[in-house]
Every structure is written in C-alpha cells, then in structure tokens.
Amino acid sequence: MSLRHRLLALIAVLLAASLLVGSALTYWNSLQKIELEMSSALGVGENSVRDAVVPLLTGPIVEEQLQRIITSFNGDRHVRASLLSPDGTVRLQSHVKMPAAPAPEWLIWLLTGTEHTTNLDLPNGAGRIQLQAYPLNEVTEVWDDAKIKLAIVGVFCGLVAAMVSITLGRALKPLEELSSALQQVGAGDYEVHVSETGPHELAAIYRGFNTMTTKLAVAEQTNRRLNEQLNTVQDEERAEIARDLHDEIGPFLFAVDVDAQTIPALLERNAHQDAAARAQAIRQSVGHMQTHLRSILQRLQPNTLLDLGLAHAADQLVEFWQTRYPAITFDVECSDQTFGPKIDEAAYRILQEGTSNAVRHGKPSRIELSTRKLESGALEVRVTDNGAGIRPTARKGLGLAGMRDRITLLGGTITVEAGPNGAGVTVRAVLPIAEQAGKHHAAYEEDVQDRL
Ligand SMILES: Nc1ncnc2c1ncn2[C@@H]1O[C@H](COP(=O)(O)OP(=O)(O)O)[C@@H](O)[C@H]1O
Ligand SMILES: [Mg+2]
Incomplete structure (x- = not known):
C-alpha cells in the first residue's frame, strides 16, 4: 500500500471513530432533550387545560366550551388533545402540526422514549380530556440538525482528504523522481540530477543526492582519465624501454659478439694477451649491460626501489639521468624519511x-630535487x-x-610555475601525511620488522 493511501486510510479511520463517538453523544443529548421537551410541553398543556376547565366546575358543561379547549391545541407541534367520552371513545381530537419532511422511522423509534400522556377528568362524569406528547416534530428537528452537522463534517473530511492527497502527492513526486534517479545511478549514469524542491527535510536529501552524483561523475571522469593516462604512460614507458634496450644494450651485445668472435682467432695465433684483453672487454660490456638492466628494472618497479627509502630512490633516479646527460648538474636534497608506500610513491x-x-623539454644545466617535511606536517x-x-x-x-x-x-596540491629567476620550471607538490608517517627510514624498517 502506498504511503498516500495509508495516510488517507488512517484519516478515514480517525474520522469514522470521531463520527461514531460524536453520534453516540448526540444521540444521548437528543434523548434527554426530547424527553425534557415533551414533559415540559405536556406540563404547559396540562396547566392551560386546567385553567380552562375551572369555569366549568361551577355551571353546566357547555359542549362548545369543551370543543374550544380541544381546538385551542390545533397546530400545536408537541401536544395532541383529545376529548374522550366516559366509555373512552374519542369524540374530538386536535390537529398536531406535522413536519414537512418527517425524520425516518428508525430514528423516531430510536429517540421516542416512554409515552407521555395526561388525563384530566371532567366534572360530573362527563368524560375526560387527554393530552398526549407528540415527539415527531422534535425528532425531526434533531434529524435536520444532525443532517446539517453531518454535511459539514462530510465536507470537512472531503477537504482534509483532498488536501492530504494533494500535499502528499506534491511532496512525494520528487521522491518518485529520486527513486528513478537512483536506478539510473545504479546503472552507471552519474549525470542525473533531481529538482531540489519540496519540504525542506526532503529538499536536503535531494541536495545530498545531487552532490553525491556530481562527486561520482567527477570521480568517474578522473578514473577514466587516469586509466587512459596509465595506458599512454605504459605505452610511452614501453617505447622508452625498447629505445633503451636498443641504444644501451644493443651496442654492447654487438661488442660482446665481435670480441667473442675474435678470441678463437687470437688463440690460434697464440696471442694470449690479446685474447685476455678481449675477455676483459667482454666482462666490461656485460658489466655495463648489468648496470643498464638494473636501472631499467628499477624504473619499472619503483616499489622495490622505494623499499630502500625515498632518498635512495631519488639518488637512483639522478644516477639514471646523469649517465645519459653528464653535462647537467643534479642537486638532490631528500630527507631520509618514509611517509608510507602511497605518499612515497x-x-x-x-x-x-x-x-x-x-631533461626532455627544458635542456637545463642544473636540476634540483628536494623532499622535506614542512612545519605544517605536510x-x-x-x-x-x-x-x-x-x-x-x-x-x-x-x-x-x-x-x-x-x-x-x-588530498594534496601541486603548482607548476617559472623558476626562481623567471627561468626554467619549478614543480612543487604538497602532500598531507598521516601523524605516524615521516619516520626516519631506519626506524620505519624497524617498525615493520617488529610487526612481522
Ligand atoms: N621542465 C619543463 N621545461 C620546459 N617545458 C616543460 C617542462 N615541463 C613540461 N613542459 C612542457 O609542458 C608540456 C606538457 O608536459 P607533460 O604533461 O609532462 O607532457 P609530456 O612530457 O608527455 O609532453 C610538455 O610537452 C612541455 O612542452
Ligand atoms: Mg612529461
């Protein structure tokens, strides 16, 4: 069952319950009121009949006077007067004013209590005058009253239900929008946004949702770009390695091959010293190749390199470039600290x-590399x-x-700008580091050993 239907059902139940209690109270009040009304009407009627009968006590009963007493009740709404002969037969009866639209039978039955009747005997056994309470008009009044009240309550209930339905409909519409937006997010569409309207509690949720999707979209974009970069960097890295292998290892392999080919001929000629020199040259070439291979492997796996600390890795990096660009002066000032694998890398x-x-773009004569912990801890x-x-x-x-x-x-920042004298380039990055990070490399290693 939807929230709107639940609320409407709850309101209907509450209204029905209040209607039931209200009806019971009205019924009880009406019963009392009709009872009181009937007995007082009968009292008034009885008094007026008694007054009218007094003159009859002294003289003979004049039929006309009797009839006048009875007809004086004509048109009364609550009392019916009857003239009865001594044997009880009705000789004359007044006309009660009937309501235009009487109350339904069941209500009359429900509200009519005990029958109120008064008999007043006429002198000399001339019969009696009977007064009967007639509650139909009173019940009809109660009924008309109840109908108006019911109509008011009905209109009120209808209005309340309509208002609740409209308000909830308006408030929940964005929720439906949110639900379909969430499904879109689930399907990987982070561009979706919902309108931030409606009650402020819900508007806060919509705002939160929009912020979330915006951040997700940015994160996804960054992720995609990093992946693309990774691929490009990997391609560049491969090309560079191929170049290195070709340029650095290739000539030495060629040299080794040439040296190895000449050794048998030298031995045939008994030129042992020359052969030994060639063997020595081969060893030198192999030594060069080993150095190059090591530096290539270290570039491929900086983690292994970083195991020995950032300062060591920086030295290796500088060594790599120094052999290729001996004219450049490298100045390294890296603190012997480690800040955890992520930050170090x-x-x-x-x-x-x-x-x-x-090296590649600036053709400088000097490059300075430094890492240091700032006072702020970064x-x-x-x-x-x-x-x-x-x-x-x-x-x-x-x-x-x-x-x-x-x-x-x-969570860090990076700036790339001109160097101190307006020449060259300075790349400066500031990385926030965790409290415990920034230990000296040796202490960090001890820690790791302890944990192992
Ligand atoms: N230290 C530098 N000196 C001179 N130019 C630089 C320097 N660093 C970057 N650049 C310029 O900025 C461009 C972008 O650099 P980068 O994003 O590293 O891409 P790439 O190195 O692949 O070209 C380079 O192509 C180069 O023109
Ligand atoms: Mg570059």
Whole structure:
C-alpha cells in the first residue's frame, strides 16, 4: 500500500471513530432533550387545560366550551388533545402540526422514549380530556440538525482528504523522481540530477543526492582519465624501454659478439694477451649491460626501489639521468624519511616526471630535487630546473595532468610555475601525511620488522 493511501486510510479511520463517538453523544443529548421537551410541553398543556376547565366546575358543561379547549391545541407541534367520552371513545381530537419532511422511522423509534400522556377528568362524569406528547416534530428537528452537522463534517473530511492527497502527492513526486534517479545511478549514469524542491527535510536529501552524483561523475571522469593516462604512460614507458634496450644494450651485445668472435682467432695465433684483453672487454660490456638492466628494472618497479627509502630512490633516479646527460648538474636534497608506500610513491613519481620533463623539454644545466617535511606536517616535493621554461605553445601532456590527479586524490596540491629567476620550471607538490608517517627510514624498517 502506498504511503498516500495509508495516510488517507488512517484519516478515514480517525474520522469514522470521531463520527461514531460524536453520534453516540448526540444521540444521548437528543434523548434527554426530547424527553425534557415533551414533559415540559405536556406540563404547559396540562396547566392551560386546567385553567380552562375551572369555569366549568361551577355551571353546566357547555359542549362548545369543551370543543374550544380541544381546538385551542390545533397546530400545536408537541401536544395532541383529545376529548374522550366516559366509555373512552374519542369524540374530538386536535390537529398536531406535522413536519414537512418527517425524520425516518428508525430514528423516531430510536429517540421516542416512554409515552407521555395526561388525563384530566371532567366534572360530573362527563368524560375526560387527554393530552398526549407528540415527539415527531422534535425528532425531526434533531434529524435536520444532525443532517446539517453531518454535511459539514462530510465536507470537512472531503477537504482534509483532498488536501492530504494533494500535499502528499506534491511532496512525494520528487521522491518518485529520486527513486528513478537512483536506478539510473545504479546503472552507471552519474549525470542525473533531481529538482531540489519540496519540504525542506526532503529538499536536503535531494541536495545530498545531487552532490553525491556530481562527486561520482567527477570521480568517474578522473578514473577514466587516469586509466587512459596509465595506458599512454605504459605505452610511452614501453617505447622508452625498447629505445633503451636498443641504444644501451644493443651496442654492447654487438661488442660482446665481435670480441667473442675474435678470441678463437687470437688463440690460434697464440696471442694470449690479446685474447685476455678481449675477455676483459667482454666482462666490461656485460658489466655495463648489468648496470643498464638494473636501472631499467628499477624504473619499472619503483616499489622495490622505494623499499630502500625515498632518498635512495631519488639518488637512483639522478644516477639514471646523469649517465645519459653528464653535462647537467643534479642537486638532490631528500630527507631520509618514509611517509608510507602511497605518499612515497606519489612523491617519487613527481620527482621522476619533473626530472624527465626538465631533461626532455627544458635542456637545463642544473636540476634540483628536494623532499622535506614542512612545519605544517605536510611533505613538500620540489623539482626545479633552469632550462627554457614552459613555452606558451606547449601542448597539454599527460605527465603534468597525471601528477595533478595523483596528488589531488591524496588530498594534496601541486603548482607548476617559472623558476626562481623567471627561468626554467619549478614543480612543487604538497602532500598531507598521516601523524605516524615521516619516520626516519631506519626506524620505519624497524617498525615493520617488529610487526612481522
Ligand atoms: N621542465 C619543463 N621545461 C620546459 N617545458 C616543460 C617542462 N615541463 C613540461 N613542459 C612542457 O609542458 C608540456 C606538457 O608536459 P607533460 O604533461 O609532462 O607532457 P609530456 O612530457 O608527455 O609532453 C610538455 O610537452 C612541455 O612542452
Ligand atoms: Mg612529461
């Protein structure tokens, strides 16, 4: 059963109950009133008959006078007078004024109590005058009264029911809208909004719903963008690894192959020293390849790298670029602290992307990397270069957007602006960190060991 029908049924039950109680009280009152009315009407009639009969006591009974007494009751609404002969037969009877639309039989039956009759004997055994209470007019009055009251109550009930129905209909309409909106959200459509009208309790719910869907839509968009970035970054990463393998490992493999080919010929010629030199060259090439492989693996898995701390990871990062760009001066100032895997990784990614951007786009002579805990308790990560700076025509890449998303998700802020002297670029991120974070790396490791 809908809420509207329930409320309407409840109102109907309440109204029926009050109607029942009201009817019982009205019935009881009416019974008393009719009883009182009848006996007083009969009293008045009795007095007037007695007064009229007094002159008859002294002289002979004049028929005309008797008839006048009876007809004086003609048109009375509550009393009927009858002239009875000594044997009880009715000789004359007054006409009671009848109501135009008498009350129904059942009501008359319900409201007519004991029959009120008074007999007044005439002198010299000339019969008697009988007065009878006649309640039909009184009952009809009660009935007419009740009909008006019933009509008023009926109109009132109808109006109340209509008002409740309209008010509830209006108040609940947005709820129906909300229910279908919730279904849409369940189906993954976060663009849906409901109107924030109606009673303020419900309007607050609608407002909350709209805020929720807006946030969900933003979260979904961010999620989608991060996924796209992830794919692009992965593609870029793969291309870079392929390039690295080709450029760094390829020549050494070629060298190893050449050296290995020459060794048998040298041995045939008994040029043992030269062969040993070639073997040494092969070892050197393998050593170079091992170093490159390690750095590639570390870039692929920063988590393993971060196990040894953010400062260590930053050193490795700088080493990676330093071998490729020996002309650049790197200045690293990273505190030997750990802030938990999430923050550490986010900080490392900023250092990684900031440095890679500086090297690739800025052509600087100096790059500074730093991480430090601010007085506010937050972690500041900064990469500054003195390169060409971001050109006004620079395209919107995924690197900076990815950093921004990553930091925003962790509740931090990031700014990318010109360097201290207006040259180069400074990337500065501030990450909020948990209370217990920010321990020195060694202490953190001890903690982990303890928990294990
Ligand atoms: N340190 C920097 N020096 C000069 N230009 C930069 C620097 N960092 C970013 N840019 C410019 O901003 C653009 C967007 O960078 P980014 O979002 O990292 O994308 P991507 O590196 O893939 O091009 C770059 O293409 C480059 O033009
Ligand atoms: Mg980039």
